[in-house]
Amino acid sequence: MKTIESSPNFKHYWLIVKRRWLSALTVFVSVFVLLSIVAIFKKPTYLAEGKLKFERTNTTSTLTGVGTEIGKLEPLVQDKSNPLYTEAEVIRSVPVVNKTLSTLKLKDEHGLPLKSKVFLKRLTVKESTGADVLDISFKDMNPGTAAKVVNTIMAIYLEHNISAHRAQAAAARKFLEKQVPNAELIVRKAEAELARFKEKYQVVSLQEEVNQAVGIIAELQKQISATQYNLANVDAQSQAIRKQLGMNAQYAVTMTSLSQSSGVQDLLKEIQQLESQLAAKGTVLQDDHPQIIDLKEKLKSLKELLQQRITMVAGTTQPQPNQNFQLGLLQQQLSGKLVELESTRLGLANQVNTLFRLQTAYKERLNNLPRLEQYQRQLERKVQAAQSTYSLLLQKLQESQIAENQNVGNASLISPAEVPEEPTTSLKMLYLIAGLLSSIAALASVYVLEARDKSIKTVDEAKELLDLTLLGIIPVAGKPKKALRGYEELELDSQKIVVRDTPRSPMSEAYRMLRANLKFMNADKELKVIVVTSSVPKEGKSTVATNLAVAMAQTERKVLLIDGDLHRPTQHKIWGLTNSQGLSNLIVGQAEIKKAIKNVMDNLDVLTSGVVPPSPASLLDSKRMAALMETFVANYDFVIVDAPSLNVAADAATLGQMADGVLFVVRPGVVDAVNAAFAKELLEKSGQNVLGQVVNGVISQNEPYSYYYFTEEDYPQPSIRTQESGSLVKY
Template identity: 70%
Template sequence: MESQENSLQANKYLQIWKRRYIPAINIFFSVLLLSIMAAFVLQKPSYVAEAKLRFQRNNATSTLTGVGTEIGKLEPVVEDNQINPLNTEAEVIRSLPVVQKTISILQLKDNSGLIITPEDFLDNLTVKNVNKTDILSISYKDTNPVQAAKVVNVLIKIYLEQNVNLLRIETATARKFIEKQLPNAEAVVQQTEAELARFKERYQLVSLQEEVTQSVAVMGELQKQMSDVQSNLANVDAQSLAVRKQLDMNSQQALMMASLSQTPGVQDILKEIQQLESQLAGRRTVLQDTHPQIIDLQEKLKSLNGLLQQRVKIVADTSQPQFNNNMQLGALQQQLAAKLVELESNRLGLANQTATLSKLQAAYKERLNIMPKLEQYQRQLERKLQAAQSTYSLLLQKLQESHIAENQNVGNASIISQAEVPNKPSSSRLLTYLSAVLLASIASFATIYLLEAKDKSIKTVDEAKELLGLTLLGVIPVVGKLKKYIGSDEKAESYSQRLIVRDAPRSPISEAYRMLRANLKFISADNELKVIVVTSSVPTEGKSTVSANLAVAMAQTGRKVLLIDADLRRPVQHKIWELMNSKGLSNLIIGQAEITTAVKNVMDNLDVLPSGVLPPNPGSLLDSLRMATLMETFASKYDFVIVDAPSINVAADAATLGQMADGVLFVVRPGVVDSVNADFAQEQLKKSGQNVLGQVVNGVIVNNEPYSYYYYYEEERSHLTTTGVNNTKAVAGSSNN
């Protein structure tokens, strides 16, 4: 599909060349000759001086010393492998400050004695990268060879000085910036160190990792000790419980009883009380309670009990001691009481030890719980300190490097070869010829473009098809030499506007009209066409010739045909048929003539109705009821009625007549009608609601067409039948296209 489109485009350009090659060739050779003459007369010989610069990614001093290696490094800003830093340096050489300084130093002047402009200077200056090298070539063209060499050398000198100065400025700027930032960096280091020290002092940190390790070990030891103490406490509790059960008293009571049993005053009173109780019991056996002896014994017993209470209170340190009545313990009971007291003392000691260990363990655990946060914060402070120290160290290093680099007096570029005074001019005749050919070619193509842009006419059959969008019913070639087809000694040019189908039946043009007749028959297979109006966009498109020859072609089939010249403004049919035009269509409309006298028989089955006397108001006559009646009469008497109507852009007569006909046949002639008029005519036909049968492209020049639509007959009459069949197929194929 793409190759087909390219082929169509190539054919289009070829046709344009065929139409415009004569003026294009004339312009080409004229401009070529003038350009060559001007070049040799006006052009002075020019000389080119050239020098070369070599560039290194880093300058040699920085590479050897290792100091300031990043200063002046040749690298592109954008990360793109296709960007070459040498192109940037080339633009720096061509920059306005360098150029203006060179012009000022050398006082360069033009032919009129004025200081040249930077634009003129740059037109003669060439800076390019030598392929696959780190070398820039700088050349300058001038009519003075010495001047050309001076310009290049001065330009290179200015660039190198500017390059070194620029590096110095960049280094000084960096040094000042570092000197300004260095105190801040030092302050940040001191501040971070103080913050880290305060943190360690606050949390009493020496080494977090060691403290965590030791704390874990201490926690394990405390847990072990607590387990042992709890085991001992459980053992003491078990022994204490067994002793309490044997004594039937608690530890407080056992302690008190042991104290009382070991107090002599208490024991003496107890013995006296026991004696009195014995006496009282003995006397009660013989005496009554009211006896004075009984009462005396009771009073003594009461007194001794009071004294016992006082002494017990002193020993037990309580006002109401709770103990058994038996305050005299045996040796075993005393041992058990002492054991119980000892066990109670051990239990209290172990309980206190357990509480102490638990508090100590809780303290270590709490410390371990905050250790991760302390460690995290310490790492943050250490990282901050490390970063601050790194920044401070780097700034110190860069400050030293900037001091050294600022004193360096070299750059990345070095001169390989200075410009020498050229001996031979650089101007080449071949270049002059090529420039002249190029200029002449541009002029010739511009001529073709302007002629094509100015010419709005339809030029080919394809353009007519594309512009109008109508069915192509016939393609009529331009009238050529028809001498051998008509078989007479008359000049062929006299038949160019006449009846070719009648007078040259063997010609390709006659075959084209017969194809038009056949195509009209094909499109009217369902609805028979009887009345056909033939019109065009503008005059001189050959609509009258087409009407006449189409009428002849139809009449040759044996059908009865009437040809009406309805162009009441510029009639032609009476001239084609060599008839008198005293009576015709206009006379019939106004009733000044009869059909039998106005209609002329010109050949078998063909009658012609000329226009008649030209009226002052042809549009009114053609749009009258009388005209409509005449058209109905003609349609009933003839098999075909062909109406030669005026051009659409001249008058509205064709539209009026089209309403009375079965269809309109539109004639287009390449080279005569333009696209504007053709498009306007088509719009008028659409607006008036005409039944446009299709278009006939008339006067086609075969050589101007991209495709061969036609075959010219070269055979004699005896071979006409076979050749005619093939030619008919060829024309039919072109019509369908």
């Protein structure tokens, strides 16, 4: 299956080579000779090579544990770059190159200082496959200079590598020396802020304080409950005694005080005695009796004195004047108990209030503890972060000071350049390169020529482009190599009437096959008038028309060949006739048909074009021309009209309207694809009955298939129309 698909491509390329071999050979020889001359006179160059090894991490830094990141080889873009490429560019950088040039004082061919651009063209820095090694090579006509350049540039790079890494360490140290004091100041500020917080909120350990506060609150709650229980008990006893005494505790205190006051009790006794005397006297004396009045005055004075003493004893609490101020022993005991209970109750109440205040204070403190704890943690984190940063900066400062004093380069010399003994390329290699470049130039020239050549080159291209029925393939006359030089159309050569002059030639057989194919075009209606045209001049349409007319005349049919090309007539030259009278003269009525038409061979008459008119299109599109065609059809079995090319004039379209069909002639190597497609489109738009195409001037060597070859011994067989599609079979 592969062979079938690749075969047409191979044949296509082989045909291109056959067409362009002369141009390709000329280009190949010219380029090869030129390059060979250059190679002969070119001085040999020598290549010196050295190697540098790179380490992913510096060994010294790894052992000391200091400065491991300074010489580390890592790409900035992961999976997209190799760090060795960066080092290669450093080696090719301007500072390294200029220092090498100034150190060695290199000169060019003219004795001038070697420029960096020229130096870089000779310098090659590449990566060794599968290893962290860079190969550094330099070309020069002097082998010693080449080796010296490689060794010098490697030494300069190694020095640059170490100094660059030291510079990094120094820059880091200077930066850290500026940052350490700032970090220390931040630590102090953070610690001072934490201390102020603890002092303000009296914080020692918030977590322990939370645990203690929870325990204290629980203990206070127990004490409150117990005190409230005792208070309730005392209050109940007090209530019972108050009910028995009928007085409250304060009044009971007052009454007890009055009962126990000797002054009050003595006055009460005197008052009672006076009242007894007043009662006894009142039974025998009148109210206005002096004794009665005297007793009342005394009683009044005693009562006033009693009131004063009561006020002194009772204070603000004033008992009723008629109340008994003499309590019994039991009442006095109860009053004392009531007073005692009242004091106990007040103490318990104060204790409960105090406990409640303590509990509230602890709860408030406990509620504030989470916020204080959060704030404390923030301050502690600041202190910790500041201390960590300060410690890290201090550590890095010490590391940078150590790293600055150690060699932290990551490159080392593993292979110095040696003086080369042999040049880079031998003379045989130069010839081989010249041959390769010459072949490329030859192929490029073939490609350019083919790209610029838009002409139709083979029968297959004509079939594919025009998509018309292939009615005939006319081989080129004579030897192919003349046609290869330019496909010249020798229209004036009388030997173009090959059907008459060489009836046994392959070309004659091709015309007879064309005649046979036209016969099979329509079985119901015979083609009588055929217009022969082409896209451009020099495609051989006049030759095709002439030989087709001869081939039809040989079948003992009466044929008329009309030269309808009133622009550049050719038929009179092919047949060797005068052109004083012809088609143009017949149209304008200046000649007779019998005199204008000339017999050239049996059954074949020729009507030349006549005098070339100023406006051929108007003559061919006239009623007189249509009448003449009707006359010709009535008097001849076949009428073949040689029409002008379609890019010259539209006369072929006009003549096609009077004919049974148009025969389109295509010549490979003469017509291009644009003109051929334009001509086909013009015929289709004008409504012509295009019978098919005739490929003229075919060179058998340019065709990819063997059935296009013609020989004297092996004639092709006529094609037969298929019943399914009506197309013609190849021959």
